[in-house]
Amino acid sequence: MLQAEAAVAGSGRAPSPLWTFGILRSELTTTLRRWRTLALLGVLAAVPVLIGIAVRIETNDGSSPGQGGGEGGPAFLSQVTNNGLFLVFAALAVTLPVFLPMAVGVVAGDSVAGEASAGTLRYLLVAPAGRTRLLLTKYASVLVFCLVATLVVALSALAVGALLFPVGEVTTISGTRIGFGEGLLRAGLIAVVVAASLTGFAAVGLFVSTLTGSGIAAMAATVGLLITVQIVDGIPQLSALHPYLFPHYWMSYADLLRAPVYWDEVVKNLGLQGLYAVVFGSAAWARFTAKDITA
Amino acid sequence: MTESGTVIEPTAVTEPGAVIETRGLTKRYRGGQLAVDGLDLSVPGGSIFGFLGPNGSGKTTTIRMLMGLIEATSGSAQLLGHPVPGAARTVLPQVGALIEGPALYGFLSGRDNLLRYDSADPTADPRTRRARVGQALDRVGLAAAAGKKARAYSLGMKQRLGLAAALLQPRRLLVLDEPTNGLDPQGMREIRALVRELAADGTTVFLSSHLLDEIEQVCTHAAVMARGRLITQGPVAELAAGARGRLAVTTPDPGEAVRVLAELGITGITVDGDRVSAEAPPGDVELADLSAALVHAGVRLRSFGVQRASLEDAFVALTGEGFDVAG
Numbered sequence: 001m002l003q004a005e006a007a008v009a010g011s012g013r014a015p016s017p018l019w020t021f022g023i024l025r026s027e028l029t030t031t032l033r034r035w036r037t038l039a040l041l042g043v044l045a046a047v048p049v050l051i052g053i054a055v056r057i058e059t060n061d062g063s064s065p066g067q068g069g070g071e072g073g074p075a076f077l078s079q080v081t082n083n084g085l086f087l088v089f090a091a092l093a094v095t096l097p098v099f100l101p102m103a104v105g106v107v108a109g110d111s112v113a114g115e116a117s118a119g120t121l122r123y124l125l126v127a128p129a130g131r132t133r134l135l136l137t138k139y140a141s142v143l144v145f146c147l148v149a150t151l152v153v154a155l156s157a158l159a160v161g162a163l164l165f166p167v168g169e170v171t172t173i174s175g176t177r178i179g180f181g182e183g184l185l186r187a188g189l190i191a192v193v194v195a196a197s198l199t200g201f202a203a204v205g206l207f208v209s210t211l212t213g214s215g216i217a218a219m220a221a222t223v224g225l226l227i228t229v230q231i232v233d234g235i236p237q238l239s240a241l242h243p244y245l246f247p248h249y250w251m252s253y254a255d256l257l258r259a260p261v262y263w264d265e266v267v268k269n270l271g272l273q274g275l276y277a278v279v280f281g282s283a284a285w286a287r288f289t290a291k292d293i294t295a
Numbered sequence: 296m297t298e299s300g301t302v303i304e305p306t307a308v309t310e311p312g313a314v315i316e317t318r319g320l321t322k323r324y325r326g327g328q329l330a331v332d333g334l335d336l337s338v339p340g341g342s343i344f345g346f347l348g349p350n351g352s353g354k355t356t357t358i359r360m361l362m363g364l365i366e367a368t369s370g371s372a373q374l375l376g377h378p379v380p381g382a383a384r385t386v387l388p389q390v391g392a393l394i395e396g397p398a399l400y401g402f403l404s405g406r407d408n409l410l411r412y413d414s415a416d417p418t419a420d421p422r423t424r425r426a427r428v429g430q431a432l433d434r435v436g437l438a439a440a441a442g443k444k445a446r447a448y449s450l451g452m453k454q455r456l457g458l459a460a461a462l463l464q465p466r467r468l469l470v471l472d473e474p475t476n477g478l479d480p481q482g483m484r485e486i487r488a489l490v491r492e493l494a495a496d497g498t499t500v501f502l503s504s505h506l507l508d509e510i511e512q513v514c515t516h517a518a519v520m521a522r523g524r525l526i527t528q529g530p531v532a533e534l535a536a537g538a539r540g541r542l543a544v545t546t547p548d549p550g551e552a553v554r555v556l557a558e559l560g561i562t563g564i565t566v567d568g569d570r571v572s573a574e575a576p577p578g579d580v581e582l583a584d585l586s587a588a589l590v591h592a593g594v595r596l597r598s599f600g601v602q603r604a605s606l607e608d609a610f611v612a613l614t615g616e617g618f619d620v621a622g
Contacts, residue, residue, distance in 0.1 A: 015418040022414035022421050030411060034402055119398025123460060126362045126394070127415035128387035134415075292365035 023129055027141040031107065032148070040103040041152050047099060048091035048157035055080050055087075056164045075254060084161025085170055085180070088187045089257065091157035092150070092194050096250055100149055101226050104198050107145045108205025109222035111138040112288065114215030116295045131289045135206070139281065142202045150195040154187065176259045186256055193253045197269055200246040200276025201226065207284040213295045243268075246276050312376070313337045314468050314499045315344075315361060319370035322356050330356040332523040333370065338501055338516070343494045345510030345531070346503040347610070348520035354503045355395055357520075358472050362392055375467055388418040391466040393474055397457025401446030405437055405456050408445050412460045419464065431459040436485070450477035458486070469493060470501045475509060487513050507610065511535075519610060535603070540575040544589070545597040555592045559585060575601045 031037055059081045075093045079086040112135070115121035124134060161167065170183035178186070205222040212218050226247075232238055233245045242248050249269035255262040315338035322331040331353040338344045348354050359365045361372055363380030372379050377386045399408050409428040413419050419427070432438045435455040440448070445456065454477050461469060471490070475483045490500050490513050504510050510517055511531065518528035527534060542561065546552050552571045553564055563574035576585065586599045 015420070019419065019421060020417040022417070022419070022424075026411045026414040030400070030403065030407075118400065119395075120400060122359075122362075122364055122394055123392075123398055123412055123457075124415045125364060126387055126390070126392045127412055128363075128384055129415040130384055130417070133417070290366075292359075294359070294365060 020133065023133065024137050024140055027137050028144060031141050031145060037107065037145070040106060041149060044095060044099060044103060044149055044152050045156040047095050048087055048153060048160050051077075051091055051094060052080070052087055052157070052160035052164050075251070079171070080161065081165055083170060083183075084163075084165035084167045085158070085183050085187060087161030087165070088154050088157040089190065089254070091153050092190065092253070093251070095153050096194060096197070096253075097230065097247070100153065100194070101198060101201050101247070102223055103149050104142065104146055104202055105205050105222040105226055106219050108142045108202045109209050109219035110215045111142055111206060112209040113212050113218035114209075116213040116293070117215045119295060121295065122293050125293060132285065135210075135285055135288050138209075139203065139206055139284075142206060143199060146198040146202055147192070147195040150191050150198070154191040158187070170257075172259045173254065173257050174259045178259065190253050190256050193256065193266060193270075194250075196273060197250050197253070198273075200273035200280075203277040203280035203284070204246070207280040207287070210284045210288040210291065244272075246272060248272070312340065313373075314340045314342075314375055315373070315501060317357075317361075317370065317372040320357065320360060320367055320372055321369045322353075322360060322365065323368045329523055331360070334520075334525050336518060336525060336528065338499065340499055341494070341497060342516045343490060343500045343502060343514045345514035345517035346501060346520070347507065347510050347517055348503075348505065350505055352520040353523040354520055355472060358392075358394055358470055358501075358503060361470065362390075362394065363387070364394075384417075388416055388464060389467045390470060391461030391464070391468070392470040392472075393457045393461050394470070394472045396473065396476060397453045397460075399445040399448070399453055399456060401444065403445060404442050405445055405448065405452075406432065406441040408456060409460055409463065413463050416464070427463050431462045434462055434489075435459045451479060451482050454478055454482070458489075466498055468499045468501065472503045473505070474502065475504075475506070483509075540601045540603050542573045542575050542585075542601050544571040544573075544599050545569055546571060546589075546594055547597070548594045551592060552589060552594045555589050555594060556585075559588060561585075569597070 055077065076086045076089040080090055112121070115124065125131065129137075168180055169177045170180065170186070171177050204225065205218075208222045208225070209218045212221070229245050230247055233242055233247055249265050249272060252265035252269045255264075255266055315336060317334050317336045320331060320334040320336070321329070323329050334353075334357060336357070346354055346357075356365070360367050361374060361379060363383035366380065374382075374386045375389060379386060399405075400411065403411065406428055409431060410424060413424050413428060414421070429438070432441050435458050437452065437455050437459060440452060445453065448456065454474070458471075458474065461471070469490075474490075475486050478486060487509075490502065494500050502510070502514060514531050516529065517531050517534055519526045519534075542556075544552055544556075547569055549566045549569055549571050553566060556564055556571070556573060559576075561573045561576055565572050576582070582599075582601065586596065589596060589599070
C-alpha cells in the first residue's frame, strides 16, 4: 500500500467534489468549438438575415409583405415592416419547426454515438468519467446548445430587424401596446421558452445516440424521427395522438405576446417536454449504463 | 537466444499480492460466441506481465472486462484488490490504459486531446491539469507536435499520444494493449525503454501482444491465451524452460552423425543439408561426452550446441499448433 500513498501524495490534495464539473467544461468547449457546430449556428444566424432582406425588398413599394401572395407565410411576418422586433418572433417561427430541432438532433444524436464511433468513448470511460456522469454531462451540453442555438437566431434577428426596420412600441396579439423595453423582455422570455421546447427532443436524440455505435446513423435516425413526428402532427385523422407529440405545442410561445399572457399551452408544452426528458432520459440511462462498450 | 540477460528482474516490488486477479472470468457475446472461457488470471505486483495470444484469442475482451467496459457473463475480476466493475470509479484513476490502439479527437490538437481525457477523471486537479499534460507530452516525445491537430498525426504519433493519456497520472497499473502497433523500430525501442523505466518505479505493467519476441524482451511474467482459454501463466524463464531446447549440429558428415546420435539414445533427429537437429538430451547427459563421441566416430564438426527454447517453442509445445489467428 506504500505505492498507493505515494501516488496520492504525488497528486497533492484530496479530490474536491467541484472537480467533477471539469468534464462539463471540457464537453462545452469541445462541442462549441467544433466546425460542425459553428456551421450549424452560422446557418441558423443566416435565416433571419434572409427573411429580413426578403421582407425589405418585397416591401420597398410600401405594401405589406405577404399581401401580394394572399394568405400564408410564417406568423408575425406582416408586422416586421412596422417593428423590427417582430423579426425575432418571425425568425423563431420559421426555424422552430425544422432548422432548430435539426441542429439539436445533429448535436444530440452524435453526442454518445459519435464518441463511440471515434473510439474515444472507451478512453473517457476508463479515465474514469463514470457512465451516469458522462451521460448527464452530454445532456447538459446538448441543453446548453439548445439555448445557444435559439439565442443565435433571436440575436441575429434582433440585429437585422433593428438595422433594416424601425423599432418601437410593440402591438401585442391582443391589440394592446407595450413599450419597446417590455417587448425586448418578452422576446428574451420567448427565446428561453423556445429553447426549453427543444429539451424533450434533445432527450430523444440522446437516447437514440446510446442505441448505436455510429454517429452518422444516430444523427440520421434522430432527424428522421423529427420529420416523422412533424408529419404525424400534421395529419388531422391522427389528432388523438397529437397532444402527446413533442412538437405539438411548440408554437404556443406566441401566447407570450398576448396581454395578459395566456399561459395554458405554454405550461402544457413545458410539461410535455419535461415528460419526454424524464422518459427518454431514463431510457438512455438504462441503456447506456448496461451497454457493452466494444467500439 | 541470450536475450534473457536483458530481462529486468523486478527490483522495486511494492505491491503485495496480485494486482489483477480473475476467477472463472467468462464472456459470451450475444451471438453465442464464447470469447473468454473461465479465465483464472493472476498478475503479480511489480511485474511486467506479457499477455500473449494470437489475434482473436480473447485478449482484448479480457482487458475490456477488467476496465469495466463490458460486463462479464460469469466469474469475477479484481483490480488492485477491488472488484470491477463495482469499484471501477475508485480503482481506475490509478490505472492507465491503452486499449486496442489510440482513439483521438481529430479536430482537437494533441494537447487539447489530453486536456479532455484528463478532465474526464474526477480525481484530477484542474489547477495542475496543464502541467500534467505538458509532462505527459514530454514523456512520450510529443512536446513539439502538441499544437498540431490530431488528425494530422502519423500512426506512431497517435500511438504516443494514446500512451501519454495513459501516463497523465502516476499509475499503479498500466494496461497496454499492443502498444508498439504502428511504431517504427526506433519507436518500439523507446516504448520498451519506457516500460522498463515505469516498472523500475514500481508500476505494474500488463502488456498484451501477439508478438512473441516483444514479450520475451521486456516481460518478467507471461500468460498465454488461445481460443478464449488460458493455457499457461508464470515467470517467462519458467515458461521457456518448460519447453526443451534443440540440439543443433552442423557437420559435413550428417549421415554418420545421425547414426552416432541415435546410438547414444538421442530422439527426434532431423537432417537438413549439413544441419542435424534433435531433441535436447535429458539434463543428466553431459554435452561434452556427446561431442567427444561424435568426434571419436570421425564426424567432423563445424558447430555443436543446444539452442535454448524460446517462448515460441514453449507456445508450440503447449498448443501443438502454430501461432495463427484462431478460426
